Amino acid sequence: MARFVAIRLARALLTIGMVVTFAFVVLRASGDPARAMLSPETPAAAVEAFRKAWGLDAPVGVQYARYVLAIVQGDLGQSMRDGRAAITVVAERIPVTLMLTGPALALNLLLGIPAGIYAALKHGRLADRLVMAIAVAGFTVPSFVLGLVLVLAFAVELPWFPSGGAGTLRQLVLPVVTLGLGGAAVLARFTRSAMLEVLGQSYIRTASAKGVPWRGVVTGHALPNAAIPVLTIVGFMVGNLIAGTVLVESVFSWPGVGSLLVVSVVSRDLAVVQCILLVVAAAMIVTNVSVDLLYGVLDPRLRDASYPIGGA
C-alpha cells in the first residue's frame, strides 16, 4: 500500500511540475506580459517601469528559476492586476465556482444516472430512444448556446431569473441548469452503455435463472458492476468542478475560477494563471486517487495492489 501511495505521489508531483513548466513556457512564449497587460497607448517609459517592478526585465531563465524557487517555498506570486497574493485571488473564487458546480454535479448525477439506467432497462423501446435522443441533443448543444437560449427565454423575454451575476439563489438557477443538463446527458449515455454491457453478462442471466427478482438482479448485480465505468466519468466531472466552467461562467458573468482564468490568460497575469493550473492539477490528482480507491470499494479484486488499474 505504501508503494502504491508513493508511486502516485511521485506521479502527482511530476504532473504538477510539468503543469507549472508548461504554463510558464506557453505564457511567456506567446508574448511579453507587460505589453499584454498594459494598454497599447502606454508610454515606453511606463512599460519599462512595469517590467522592472514585476521582474520581467530579467532573462526568462532567471524568471523561471525564481518562480520555481518561490513555489518550492510556498509562494505562488502576486497578481499583476490586483497586487494581492495570487493564491488569495484564486482562493476567493473557488467557493463561488463550487457554489455553481456543486449543484450542477448533483443535477448531473440525479438526472443522468437514473435516465441511463432507465434507458438501458427499456433497451430498444420507444422510451430508450426518447431518452437517448434527449441525451444526444443535450451534449451536442454547446453549453454557451444553451445558456444564451435560457437567458433569452427566462431572463429577457420572461423575467423569471436574473441574466447573470452571483449571490442569490435565483441567480444560480440558469447557470446550474445549463451546466447540469449537458453533464447529465453525457452521464446518461455512459450509464446506459455500462448497464447494457453488464446486463448482457452471464452472471446476470445466472442470477435471473436462480430466481432472483429482476429488481434484485438490477440493484444487486447489474448496478454495482456498471458503476466502475460510470465512476470514471464522474471522476472527470468532479475534477472539472474548479475550472471546467469557463464558458458558462462567461455567459452568466459568474465570478468564479473559470472566468478568472480567461481574464488572467488574456492579460497574462502569470501568477494567477499558474496558481489556477496548480489548483486544478491538484484537484484532478486528488480526484483520480479517490476514484482509484473507490474502484477498490466497488470491486474487491482491485484491492490487490498488483491488479492493473489506472492512476494519477
Add this chain to the structure above:
Amino acid sequence: MTRIDLTRRQALTAALAAGMLTSPGVKALGGDIKNSTRRQLKVGMSGFPRTFDPVIATDTAIRRIMPQLFDTLIAFDHAHGMALRPALAEHWERIDAQSLRVVLRKGVIFHDGSPLTAEDVAFSLGPDHLLGPGRGGMSEALQSLDRLQEVEVVDPYTVIVHAKGADALLEQRLATWGAEIVSKRAFAAAGSWERWTAAPVGSGPYKLVDHKLDIHVTLAAHDAYWGGRPPFDAVEYRIIPELSARMNGLLAGELDLVTDIPPDQFSAIQKRPDLEVAGGAVQNIRSLVLDQTDPVLKDARIRRAMSLAVDRKLIVESLWENRLPIPNGYQLPSYGQGYIENFPALTYDPVKAKELLAAAGYKGEQITYRLLNNYYPNQVSGAQTMIEMWRAVGLNVKIQMMENFAQIQRQPVHAIYDTSNTALFLDHLGHPWREYGPNGSLPKLVGVWRNEEYFALGAKLQETVEADRRRPIIRRMLEIINEIDPPSIILHVSGQFYGKRRDVAWLPGLTLDLNFGPFNQALSRT
C-alpha cells in the same frame, strides 16, 4: 513685469474662468439636485480597473471611474467643445510662458472629510505621486505631465505651477488624464501604494465604497461635493466582459447603462422603446501603423498608396452607420487654434494609388497585416474590407491573426497593425506627437518609424507659445505624417457607444471618461 504671451484661446478661457468667479461657486449647469429621491445607477462595464489611482494607468476601465472619484484643477467642458472650465481651481492666470498661478476653490471637501489645500495640489502633481510607486516611473500620467517642473505653494489656496520651459498647453495639461488631485493626508495615512490604490481619497462627486476584482466597483454619493449634490445615490459598475452578457443585462432591465456596444447591436437596442443607443465620436483616432523598416513599406510611395486605396467613407457608412467623422489629417477640430482647418482631406484615389505603386516598382510583394480579433470594434470586418480595397489596386496584403499587442509588436514587426490614439490634450503635442514623437510608442517602444525633421519640429513646437507661430509648424508636421513619410494610415475618428435606458438622464462625453456627476449636462437638467 514679465510679459505674458497668451493665445486667443487662453484669453477666452481666462475670461470664462473670471466670469464664473463672480458666482460663489461653480454649480453644475442648470443648478443642483436637492429634491428628488435618487436612484442607484447600475453600469455594465467590460473590464475591471487595475488601479484606482489616477496617475498609474489610463486604461479605459480606469478612466470610466476616475471622473467620479477625483477632480482636476481645470476641466474640459464636454458640453462646450472641450473648452476649459474651472474645477478645483477657482481661477488661474499666466505669470509667464512657463508659469501659471492657480487659485484654489475654498470649501472643497475630500471624501474623508478633510479640506483641499495647496499642499494636496503640490503633492498630487509632485514627484512622490506623479512618478508612481517608489518614484519608479510606472506612471502613464507622465505622458502629459512630464513637462511640469514644480508646483510652488504660495499660500493654502494658491499655487504656482512651473513648466520645464515655455508651454502653451500648461492649462490643458492640468485638465487632462492623470492630473487629478488626491488627498495628501489620506495618501500618507494609507502607508503604502498598495493600500492607497485600493482605497484612494479624492474630492469627486462619488467616493469609493467597495470593489472586488473582476466583479464590481461600488461608489456612493459624496453629498458634500463642491459642484452640487450628485445625481445618483450610488453607482455600481458590474464587470461583465462578455458583450452578450452585458446586452442581456440591459435587455432584462438589470442594468441602466452598458459600455462598448458595437454597431451590430444597435438594432437590438433601438427596437426596444425603453432603451436607446448613446455615444458617438470621441477624441481618439483609429489608424493602421506602417512599419517603415519593412523592406516593402520603407518606400513612402507604397505607404501613401495604401492610404489612397482605402475608401474610408464606405467603411464608415457600412460598418459604423455613418456615425463617425473622417478627420482631415491627424488632427481634430477641438484643437482650437492648433487645428489647421484647410488641411487637405484624406482622399480615396485608387488611380493615384496605382500610379504610386508603379513608380515605386511594386511587384506584388506580400505585406503582412498583424490583426487582433476585434480588440477594436469592427476590427476584423474593417480589415477584410481593406484587404479587398488594396487588392483592387494591386496590393498583396495578407492577414496574420495575433492574440495581443505583445505579439503584434514582436520584433521584427515588418507588418501593418491597428492602433488608436487618444488626444490627451487638444493639440498636436497631445495627440500624434505622443505616438510619433521621439519618446512615442512607434519610434521608441516598437521602433517602426523615425523622422528627424518631424522630431525637430515637435521640439520647436513644445517651446513655441504664440498661436500664429505654432500653426506653420503644426502644418508641416501634419504634412510629414500624412503625406511625406506616413507612419500610419488614418482610418476615422474612434467611436464609443453605449446602450442605456431612456429614463436614465445621462450624456456621454467626448472622451472615454464616463461622468455621472452634476457636471454632466444631462444630469444637471434632472
